[in-house]
Amino acid sequence: MLSFSHFYSVTPKQNETIIVNENIQKLSQNETKSENNKQNFKKNISFSKDENLTKIFTDPKNKDETVALSTQTQNKQQKTQSDKNVQKEQTKIIYKSQQNPEKSKQELKIPEIKKEQISPSKDKIIIADTNVSKKPKFENNNTNKTEQENIIKPTITQEKQDSNISKEKPKQNQKESKKDSKQQKKDIKKHIKGEKPKLVIIIDDVATKEHVKMIQKTGLKLTPSFFPKTTASPNTPSLARDFQFYMIHLPLQAKFDKNPMPTTIKTDESYDSIDKKISQIKQDFKNVKYINNHTGSKFTSNQTAMDRLYKALNKYGFIFVDSRTSADTQVPIIAKKYNNPYISRDIFLDDSNELQNIKAQLDNAIAKAKKYGYAIAIAHPRKNTMQIINQNKDHIIKNVDVVYLNEIIKYYE
Template sequence: MKKQPLYQKYLSLKYIGWGLFGLVIFLSALLIGYFIGFNQVEDELVRERVQTQHLVKQIEQIAAIDEYSAIPSKTKEAAYDSEIKRLQKELQALLEQEHRREPLKPQHEYAPKEPKASPPPAAVRPKRLDGTQPKLVIIIDDVSYSRDVRAIQSTGLPLVMSFLPPSPRHSESAQLAQRQNRYMVHLPLEAIDFNDEEPFTLHVGDSEETIGKRIIALKQLFPNVRYVNNHTGSKFTGDSDSMEKLIRVLKKEGIQFVDSRTIGKTKVPEVSTSLGMRYIGRDVFLDHQDGVRNVKRQIKEAIEKAKHHGTAIAIGHPRPDTIQALIESKELLSEVQLVGIEQI
């Protein structure tokens, strides 16, 4: 509750005093007139008026002193209220701006204006020659919220979660990652055409020092990170100079880059080879088209690639259709060994 200023209390006291003394005079007049008589009442009234005037003057002096001294306090209070209102407006504006941004929607970037476009092709790889059981890695990108983790775990399959770095929209992603036995970081890189860029996205033209600071910061957020794959990045991964800087930094920090292949003309294979790093890239996108049936068809394709090459990497997102398709494909997936990237 807001405290009443002191000068207002004194002003209230002044009016109460006037009322009380008026009442005292009236009652005194009645009593004195009844017991003593009108002549004596007149003398008493004169005396009471003198006392009342004297008291009124004292109250006015006190009130005047309090009003004078209260001016700075009132000014400060007004300034304080004004500052609070200003901060409230700024906070409200920030909240409204943040609310206008919807929660992150797991999505592909390679063709934002053509939802039915085919994804960029996988890298060309040799046919498997040995008779070992084929291995399939299924990466689930854009993991950002606890609901994503719960959905992925509901499949009962050893899927690999790739977490986006924390942002105002998904501030707990790093904490969620650290609760997992294994995880990846979904590293935001610049796209050719994408209107929902993540904070701290690395851009073409960033210096190696800038890239290095970002990777070190990510290692602090994700202490056990050993693999990263690109979130968006069609422009960045298509630029040789940018990828050279990034892979040099990652190699120094003991991190392997996994190419999501969001662009057909990716420079990651040649840059990785030139810097003595193994190239690992996505073979199949599971959910570039909506619908459980479409995702199941892609799961089958990923299994076939794993059988043909011995290994394969599929990438999906924590969408309801994807999760349901994975659950319904458990028998089909038993034809391969689901593993982490470190096992291929």
């Protein structure tokens, strides 16, 4: 019996030491595996010297993939670390059980690992925050229902307030813009009394000898506006010499123009490029002072582009006349900035090529000149337009004086 009891008292300690040794071996094996995994991961994501590393951070696809890899490795490292902690705790308890057998039952329990001990990665935190903000979860009890109502209701009311503010702002801006436009019209157009009304008729798109003859045939002081010299209109500088007064018809970018002219100035064009074009016009047309825009609905509605153009025009002594091809024209604002008079056309005579419509618009131009004392009309060298002007020459002379633009510039200053 003594030998058997002695054997029984010794075997548990031997078994426990064996278990401890096995656990220690497992720990060392796990450590070596984790180190190997780290090395393998480093090898997998290594980059060649020629590869552009900026793509990893600028390309959304590459960025997502690298983040996914990093989160996977972090999760693996966290799991291995937690396994190590558990195994270490188990070995400590086994050692303690050898010293205090009575407490072995309590201490042999595997300790619970709190969620707080494992710190989640940054990417997980962001995902969790967005999910919570979109769909808040509450338990099924009365107190949490009231909390849910208190949290959700303020957000809804805040959204309503924001939507109301966003609805009110455009209305205010529209009212302010209308007031500004009315004020601009009042400031720009002055009533001149005590003189015979004066009417300026600008003929745009002049580029050929035929156009020149059509204008001269009327016997009126019509103002020709010549295209700049290009391969399509190479003779405009020499044609302009036949006139005492003329203008330049400058092509500017339109919102809808499938075939723009090669000399068209675009909204994204640099100041140096614009300056070069305006300088060339000044060399080709030495005595010219006034420029109006051909098309230009996109350009004249862009403040930045108009600012660059005005800077160049002022440099070479030009005065800009707004053809008003856009209701959103920003020319009045830029003209005021450069202390230039804002000059704009009042009537288009031949938006329609119908004879009756052209005659009606001519009457509107005369009426406008009578109302304010002066007006500017724009037309084109077309057969029907010139026919109406020639047929109504006596009617025009009776009611207004047809003058050049420089004769009414004083009314705009």
